[in-house]
Amino acid sequence: MHDHAYEQGSDVNSIIIGKMIKDTRQALGLRQDELASVAGLSIRSLSNIENGKNTAHLGLVLNTLNALGITITLSPPHGVAVREVRDA
Secondary structure, X not given: OOOHHHOOOOOOOHHHHHHXXXXXXXXXXXXXXXXXXXXXXXXXXXXXXXXXXXXXXXXHHHHHHHHHOOOOOOOOOOOOOOOOOOOO
């Protein structure tokens, strides 16, 4: 499934991230309880993330993205130079 909201350059918000997580989970044939177990969070937390609730903790969102194999690329604003950050 291709959704223009996922394209590079789109403004990312909790609703778009939640939709990508839900769509990917469903495409992989996973139930919420299965993904929640792999990602190390409760079904309620996963439901909140998938529904774009702003109350979700960033660490839980990142764990969920990692469990699904979804990667995120961060870029500074155009014209702003920052040094590259690598995994700690």
